[in-house]
Amino acid sequence: xxxxxxxxxxxxxxxxxxxxxxxxxxxxxxxxxxxxxxxxxxxxxxxxxxxxxxxxxxxxxxxxxxxxxxxxxxxxxxxxxxxxxxxxxxxxxxxxxxxxxxxxxxxxxxxxxxxxxxxxxxxxxxxxxxxxxxxxxxxxxxxxxxxxxxxxxxxxxxxxxxxxxxxxxxxxxxxxxxxxxxxxxxxxxxxxxxxxxxxxxxxxxxxxxxxxxxxxxxxxxxxxxxxxxxxxxxxxxxxxxxxxxxxxxxxxxxxxxxxxxxxxxxxxxxxxxxxxxxxxxxxxxxxxxxxxxxxxxxxxxxxxxxxxxxxxxxxxxxxxxxxxxxxxxxxxxxxxxxxxxxxxxxxxxxx
Numbered sequence: 001x002x003x004x005x006x007x008x009x010x011x012x013x014x015x016x017x018x019x020x021x022x023x024x025x026x027x028x029x030x031x032x033x034x035x036x037x038x039x040x041x042x043x044x045x046x047x048x049x050x051x052x053x054x055x056x057x058x059x060x061x062x063x064x065x066x067x068x069x070x071x072x073x074x075x076x077x078x079x080x081x082x083x084x085x086x087x088x089x090x091x092x093x094x095x096x097x098x099x100x101x102x103x104x105x106x107x108x109x110x111x112x113x114x115x116x117x118x119x120x121x122x123x124x125x126x127x128x129x130x131x132x133x134x135x136x137x138x139x140x141x142x143x144x145x146x147x148x149x150x151x152x153x154x155x156x157x158x159x160x161x162x163x164x165x166x167x168x169x170x171x172x173x174x175x176x177x178x179x180x181x182x183x184x185x186x187x188x189x190x191x192x193x194x195x196x197x198x199x200x201x202x203x204x205x206x207x208x209x210x211x212x213x214x215x216x217x218x219x220x221x222x223x224x225x226x227x228x229x230x231x232x233x234x235x236x237x238x239x240x241x242x243x244x245x246x247x248x249x250x251x252x253x254x255x256x257x258x259x260x261x262x263x264x265x266x267x268x269x270x271x272x273x274x275x276x277x278x279x280x281x282x283x284x285x286x287x288x289x290x291x292x293x294x295x296x297x298x299x300x301x302x303x304x305x306x307x308x309x310x311x312x313x314x315x316x317x318x319x320x321x322x323x324x325x326x327x328x329x330x331x332x333x334x335x336x337x338x339x340x341x342x343x344x345x346x347x348x349x350x351x
Contacts, residue, residue: 004037005115005333007326008100011042014080014089016307018120019050021319026069027059028323035339036330037068039103039114041096044073046080053082053313074099082312085123090130093122097137101144104298115333116299118325121307136174138293141300149188150295151195154278154304155328156285158263166285167268168277169196169294180273181216181229189213189237189270190244195295196268197246203299203332209267212257213238213250216272220253234272288320290328299332301325 009026012018019042026038040047051060063069074095077088103113119137127134134140142150153169171192172183193211200209214220215234217227224231234251241248248270256262257269258280271277282289282304289304303321311317333339 002339004034005330005337005339006037006039006103006113007329007333008039008041008103008114008117009326010096010100010117010119011040011047012096012120013085013093013123013126013307014043014046014076015083015085015126015312016121016123016309017312017317018122018307019047020054020312020315020317021303021322022120023047023051023054023056023060024317024319025322025326027056027063028319029068029326036115036333037070038326040069040071041074041099042071043076043080043092044071046076047071050082050313054315072099082314083309085126085309087126087129090127090132093127094132094134094140097140098144101141101298104300105145112298114298115337116301116329118322118329119300119302120322121303121305123307123309137300137302138173141293141296145296145298147295147297149191149195150293151192151199153196153268153292153294154281154285154289155292156281156289156304156324158260158284164264166263166281167200168281169268169270170274170277171270171272173274175273177273181227184216184229184233184272186233186237186240189234190240192270193237193241193246193248194244196270197241197248199294200267203335204267205335206267208247210265211246211248211268211270212252212262212266213248213270214254214257214272214276215251218253218255220251287318288324290321290324292328292332299329299336301329301332 009022011022051057077092100117104117106112151169152173155165155167158164158166172180197209200206216229221227221230230251238248254276291302291304293300303325
């Protein structure tokens with residue numbers, strides 16, 4: 001039997017629910033017959049105390065003893081109280097990410113230690129208060145990997161279709177709305193479509209992905225009467241993408257595209273801006289959605305929510321999104337490594 005696939009899990013902001021949902025999610029994964037192993041990056045004492053607060057200390061210790069979970073200790077900057085941010089732990093959060101990134105990269109001909117990384121939520125303000133400019137996980141990972149462009153894609157189960165996934169990628173991410181039209185260009189959209197197409201093939205085993213593309217303006221511009229971005233930018237980009245063998249179709253009006261009958265045969269939707277794509281996706285999938293970064297030289301998945309400081313150590317934090325993020329990482333790593341392992345005996349099949 002080949003060695004188990006190793007997945008790194010960065011536990012995120014220590015004052016938030018990252019440690020909680022990591023513990024709770026991993027306790028839901030039954031024995032996996034040696035197919036994969038979880039490497040939890042975080043402060044050992046913090047994780048132990050959080051397991052105690054959640055009332056699962058015994059189960060957590062047993063999970064580690066069984067060998068499916070390995071805790072890789074990274075020490076806190078200072079002791080952490082649930083729900084109370086401390087800038088002195090900002091660099092601790094980055095140390096978790098750096099360890100995961102290093103483990104996902106090949107060095108000197110040596111294969112990566114980890115087949116994928118899963119990230120719990122971070123608090124941007126704490127990292128910035130620690131004196132480190134930080135705009136988000138995605139940007140930090142791209143810069144660390146030396147990749148000029150990555151694509152944010154969120155995915156979750158389609159409410160109207162059992163075992164079918166709704167995937168929504170974004171042409172632009174965290175921009176003010178007034179800046180979106182100026183950010184769009186033909187090269188940007190062609191590159192974005194190329195990244196989506198390549199990673200859906202490589203990590204999801206989709207032989208010929210079908211990508212539906214929204215317009216920018218209401219009614220996809222009404223043939224130029226409500227804006228020309230569809231005519232001047234989106235349609236030329238689609239033509240070039242199709243010439244390159246990418247099955248990209250559109251532009252479609254965003255207010256009618258997100259219907260089951262339109263999405264039934266689609267593998268991904270490319271939206272032009274953040275709320276255009278993520279509002280309908282999160283309406284249908286929130287709490288079970290996954291944030292996936294495409295275009296990196298390694299696999300990265302994450303949850304679809306924030307640190308929820310008020311719920312830390314309370315036992316009330318939902319961990320469904322973390323379970324889905326781990327399942328997605330397993331699925332993607334399996335395709336990338338020529339293995340098709342299930343997420344857990346008795347669990348819903350990975351997507």
